[in-house]
Amino acid sequence: MTNIKKTPLYELHDRLGAKFVPFAGYKMPVQYSTGVMKEHLHTRSSAGLFDVSHMGQIKVSSKRGDAVGLLNCLEELMPCDLRFLSKDRQCYSFFTNDRGGLSDDLMIANRGSHFLIIVNASRKLDDFSHLEKKIGDRCQIELLADRSLLALQGPLASKVLEKYNSSFARMFFLDVKTITLLGVECWVSRSGYTGEDGFELSIPSEDVKRIAEEFLTHEDVLPIGLGARDSLRLEAGLCLYGNDLDEITTPIEANLNWAVHKVRRIGGEREGGFIGDQIILGQLASGTxxxxxxxxxxxxxxxxxxxxxxxxxxxxxxxxxxxxxxxxxxxxxxxxxxxxxxxxxxxxxxxxxxxxxxxxxxxxxxxxxxxxxxxxxxxx
Amino acid sequence: MKFTEEHEWLRLEGKVVVVGITEHAAEQLGDLVFVELPDVGVNVSKDDEIVVIESVKAASDILAPLDGKITEVNDSIVEDPSLVNSDPSGEGWFFKLELNNLGDLDSLMTKEQYDAFIS
The missing domain is CATH 2.40.30.110 (Aminomethyltransferase beta-barrel domains)
Known part of the structure; x- marks a missing residue:
């Protein structure tokens, strides 16, 4: 158990006065010297920078260059409508299990040649095995080890990022884009886990420290720990896997009916066809x-x-x-x-x-x- | 002033001790959002969980530092828990305790000992 991991920003957190806690096998900042309360309020009024590099970034592509086959594979694992998910758009979904429960919740983005799935840190190795086992024969699954993830959240997040590249201004909620930032190719989504407007940026790990330090030079930006991340997501009513979602709780019990997309429901064009579909669609029809x-x-x-x-x-x-x-x-x-x-x-x-x-x-x-x-x- | 390993301070005022948490503890706990104090008049034994304090993130207990009787509690920290963070050894005091044995104070740490304990 001594094999605790650190993100590439560990030294920066330490320098910023972070108090660390073990989280999903990582030593993560729970708060900085600012404190949870002020970090929370700062994110709601200005812009907060979160290191979420512990989360899993999984790239899934077709082994045979078969785009439709790729969609079908992924739709076996989650109850969403990936054909409706245009290139460079993202949606919320989850991996279901045969009891109708959830083995993880996730964000999935259509990047044209592949899909990028962002999953919980505590579940990423299991998610990778699950993908390998279920669709690994037809799809290339890569758990990206060389990329970090930053979130910049709050009403001033866009203003901060637009100084580096005006492309940020042209994105809307759940848009995804590759944007060059300080000479580095970043995979950006306009999304987050706070209820605020904001962005998540997948950045090559070798460049993440330089970019995080650059963001922190703005007077509007403060580093925010996992403590405020939790209180922010709770105010926004967003579920935390492990607390509000787990392997025995179904998405219908979790009141996430909206994430079981119409075409996958009873009477839909591609009804069912995902793991645990009978239980989940049954509950959607008759309640829980x-x-x-x-x-x-x-x-x-x-x-x-x-x-x-x-x-x-x-x-x-x-x-x-x-x-x-x-x-x-x-x-x-x-x-x-x-x-x-x-x-x-x-x-x-x-x-x-x-x-x-x-x-x-x-x-x-x-x-x-x-x-x-x-x-x-x-x-x- | 005397100190416990539970990060409480005790200040003798006549026959009662005023009890609060140290600046170090207040800083570690972070912004307090809720405080629940014991009833006045109750007899407490050392290590009884008599106060509940909560930060945004978590709840913790404050233990009775010694045996005695609660003679007064600080209702203003119930109204405004942030007083504990802004002035932990002054306005942010928790309760007053009439000790069963004043001599028990000798078992606690001095300021120097406490500073060494937390460093």
Whole structure:
């Protein structure tokens, strides 16, 4: 267990006063000297730089130069419509398993000659094996070891990047583009994990330190750790694999129905055909026993992962549990994500969470907790 | 002022000690967002978990530093937990404790010992 990995930016983090935590086998900055609260608020008001180089970047291409075959292979593993995903566009999806659960959630980009999949750090080796096992006979699978990943997020992110190349300004949410930045070819997507407008940049590892240092010379940019990354994504209502998603929870239970694209649903043009399709499509038609919801605690104590939920202050049988919870720096109050019995999952319904032996009131609410600010392309 | 390995400071004021967390601890915990204090009048034993503090990221317990009775708590840190970060050894105090044995204070660290402990 001593074999802990570091990203190419480890020394830079250390110099910036980072406090490190082990995360998915990496020694990662949880916060810098600024602190989680200010890092969070800075990202919402200005621009935050995140090192997410621990995440997996997987390139998938056809062994036979067969574009349709490549789409079909990938569609066996995820319930999305990749034919509709144009060149240089990205979408959210997940690898399903035969129980209808999720073995990971991901972002997949169509790069013309290949697809680029960004996966969770903790799952990347399993994802690679899964791809190899299922479609490795027909597709070339590469877990890119020589590229790092930076995210620049927040309302000023675009302004910062446009100073280097005006192409950034012409991208919309979920667009993907290869852009030369300080002489380096970067694979850029206008996306992120904060609910803000922002970009993720895949950069050759040998150049990432120079680029990160350059970004940090802007007074609008501060380095942001994993602590604020978690509170930002929670405010945006985005799931964290391992907390809110796992191998036994289906996307329908997780309320990610929108990510099971129309053509893959019952009656669709390419109905099913992905791992666990019967269970997932069955649930889409007839509902699930439990559902992911947003909760607003009534008191000031954060209600964190693992807390049991009850229908009343006295009832003894639990009706669900919290999977992510914390304090929202933007709202200045606690927020939680939870799985509860579906018949209780209606807006404004009141439940109780058990925290340190005490029952505390919570209200079911809608997501996101904080309005997202993606730069979405409106129809011409 | 005396210090515990749990990063609390204790300042003797007459027959009671005022208890808070050290600047080092406040810095390590990060911005506090929630504090739950014990009831006034309760008897506590050393190492009882009597205070809950939470940062954006995590919850921690503060233990009773010695045996005694809670005589007063600082409600202003419940109202504004950030006081603990901005003034940990002043306005950010947690509670006052009437010790069962004043002599127990001798078992705790001095400032020099604590500074060595955290370095």
């Amino acid at each position: 026993d439990i559902k992911r919801v947003a909760l607003l605690p009534k008191e000031r104590a954060p209600i964190r992962e693992g807390c049991a939920l009850f229908e009343t202050a006295e009832s003894t049988s639990s009706v669900g549990h919290v999977t992510s919870g914390g304090f929202s720096p933007t709202l200045q109050k606690p927020i939680s994500l939870a799985y509860i019995k579906s018949d209780l999952a209606t807006k404004n319904n009141e439940l109780f969470a058990e925290v340190r032996g005490k029952r505390m009131g919570v209200t079911v609410t809608t997501l996101p907790f904080v309005k997202t600010k993606y730069k979405i392309k409106t129809k011409e």
